Amino acid sequence: MFETDFLTPTHGAAYRDAVAKAVDTLLAALPSQPYSGKSASELATLLKSEILPATGAGIEEALHRVRPVIANSIVLTHPSTIAHLHSPPLLASLAADVIVSALNQSMDSFDQAPAATVIELAMSRWLCDEAGLPAGSDAIFTSGATQSNFMGLLLARDACIASRWQWSVQRRGLPAQASRVRFLCSEVAHFTVEKSASQLGLGSDAVIKVPVDDDYRMIPGELAKTLRRFKDDDLIPAAIVGTAGTTDFGSIDPLPEIAALAREAGAWFHIDAAYGSALLLSQRHRDLLRGFDQADSISMDFHKNFWQAISCGAFLLRDSAQFRHLEVHADYLNPETDEDFGIPNLVNKSLATTRRFDALKLWLSFQALGREKFGRMVDRTIELAAHAAAVIRNNPALELLHQPRYGCVVFRYRPARPDRNSDALNAALRQRLFERGVAVIGHTRVRGRQCLKFTCMNPTVSEKEIEDLLRQVVEQGRAIGDLSG
Numbered sequence: 413m414f415e416t417d418f419l420t421p422t423h424g425a426a427y428r429d430a431v432a433k434a435v436d437t438l439l440a441a442l443p444s445q446p447y448s449g450k451s452a453s454e455l456a457t458l459l460k461s462e463i464l465p466a467t468g469a470g471i472e473e474a475l476h477r478v479r480p481v482i483a484n485s486i487v488l489t490h491p492s493t494i495a496h497l498h499s500p501p502l503l504a505s506l507a508a509d510v511i512v513s514a515l516n517q518s519m520d521s522f523d524q525a526p527a528a529t530v531i532e533l534a535m536s537r538w539l540c541d542e543a544g545l546p547a548g549s550d551a552i553f554t555s556g557a558t559q560s561n562f563m564g565l566l567l568a569r570d571a572c573i574a575s576r577w578q579w580s581v582q583r584r585g586l587p588a589q590a591s592r593v594r595f596l597c598s599e600v601a602h603f604t605v606e607k608s609a610s611q612l613g614l615g616s617d618a619v620i621k622v623p624v625d626d627d628y629r630m631i632p633g634e635l636a637k638t639l640r641r642f643k644d645d646d647l648i649p650a651a652i653v654g655t656a657g658t659t660d661f662g663s664i665d666p667l668p669e670i671a672a673l674a675r676e677a678g679a680w681f682h683i684d685a686a687y688g689s690a691l692l693l694s695q696r697h698r699d700l701l702r703g704f705d706q707a708d709s710i711s712m713d714f715h716k717n718f719w720q721a722i723s724c725g726a727f728l729l730r731d732s733a734q735f736r737h738l739e740v741h742a743d744y745l746n747p748e749t750d751e752d753f754g755i756p757n758l759v760n761k762s763l764a765t766t767r768r769f770d771a772l773k774l775w776l777s778f779q780a781l782g783r784e785k786f787g788r789m790v791d792r793t794i795e796l797a798a799h800a801a802a803v804i805r806n807n808p809a810l811e812l813l814h815q816p817r818y819g820c821v822v823f824r825y826r827p828a829r830p831d832r833n834s835d836a837l838n839a840a841l842r843q844r845l846f847e848r849g850v851a852v853i854g855h856t857r858v859r860g861r862q863c864l865k866f867t868c869m870n871p872t873v874s875e876k877e878i879e880d881l882l883r884q885v886v887e888q889g890r891a892i893g894d895l896s897g
């Protein structure tokens with residue numbers, strides 16, 4: 413009675429048919445513009461449905477009902493979708509995702525994911541070697557850099573408190589002295605550093621922001637000064653976070669200098685390389701990651717510039733013994749006796765219990781494309797950002813805020829009439845492009861000023877498409893400026 417609703421060795425044809433119909437639906441409904449432009453309330457009306465009907469309509473009809481969802485999604489492959497660190501996924505990753513979902517292995521214990529565990533272990537070893545971490549390092553796949561940064565800071569907190577006060581946070585909670593514990597990062601580091609500090613019971617005020625230079629890189633002299641002040645104030649630098657690829661500028665902090673200061677201060681050195689880790693694959697730009705091998709822990713996201721389907725990330729740890737701060741044994745899942753038999757249960761080093769086999773997406777993409785092609789794709793995103801910057805610099809209607817070294821370009825539209833409120837105009841311009849479905853471009857605030865942003869993640873985009881988009885930005889700016897005239 414229920415057999416036809418599952419994939420079994422005897423129901424392969426039904427499975428193939430269901431997946432083929434899903435693909436057909438997707439292709440038929442995929443829009444040709446970046447976005448339909450609909451607002452949240454318009455979508456709420458359009459997508460209103462009975463959530464759980466008493467009797468099902470069958471897969472074909474159910475798929476038909478998904479069409480408006482597809483038609484009102486952001487099209488990541490469109491050259492004018494260029495807002496976020498949100499990449500179009502590789503076909504190889506999408507193909508792997510079909511297998512990952514169908515196998516539905518759960519990565520917590522070996523008896524739920526035997527071959528998948530071995531592949532993830534091999535990928536973890538490769539990632540650590542690639543990052544230059546020593547033997548004794550280890551990694552785990554995560555849902556992304558929010559989770560990876562949280563793990564890095566959790567282990568930094570617990571290692572710091574264990575070594576200073578012989579205190580196990582895992583068993584006893586935070587000691588009174590924890591109010592002296594601080595995390596440091598640059599003023600343009602990702603907000604998840606503060607979010608982690610608040611979730612870790614230290615409070616977001618425990619995050620001290622170090623100033624950046626004109627290229628939006630942490631200034632080591634300022635870090636050194638802050639660390640000296642800590643000594644006078646009896647504060648403890650548990651972790652210093654360096655960013656390799658900031659969200660807005662793609663800037664890479666001076667990792668070797670930060671590593672040296674962290675070592676001297678006895679602080680854990682975490683690198684948030686959610687975005688920048690892809691530079692490992694670039695022959696031309698890999699040296700931007702000098703100092704990577706000095707990290708105590710690293711966050712990498714493969715759903716950014718490795719073009720993997722969401723979600724896919726990893727957390728790398730220099731000394732795998734530090735995973736002990738996370739370890740809990742459950743008799744039904746990962747009994748301690750498994751370790752005596754050499755049975756690897758990955759839940760021992762993970763925040764999540766049930767976890768997808770995301771490592772296969774990256775593994776299959778590596779097999780299909782190879783290192784050289786990946787490297788050239790990373791290089792291409794850098795070329796596109798450099799081209800956008802050159803066009804912006806030569807257009808008096810635009811103002812470039814920095815010279816990009818990676819794929820992000822932050823700029824502003826300059827109103828033709830200087831009496832215009834340029835912050836409001838830049839915000840309105842971006843919103844209008846979005847609402848008209850013309851382009852999905854980024855926005856951010858830099859030193860109190862409203863800015864626009866291109867995040868070049870799509871290596872198939874051409875220079876001409878970048879130029880056309882910038883022309884549209886200027887045209888919209890002029891149109892809004894004139895309208896409000």
Ligand SMILES: Cc1ncc(COP(=O)(O)O)c(C=O)c1O
Pocket residue numbers: 497555556557558559561602604655657658659684686687713725
């Ligand atoms: C530098 C940086 N760190 C962390 C994150 C959070 O990553 P995720 O969205 O994968 O959790 C982002 C997201 O864009 C980021 O840019």
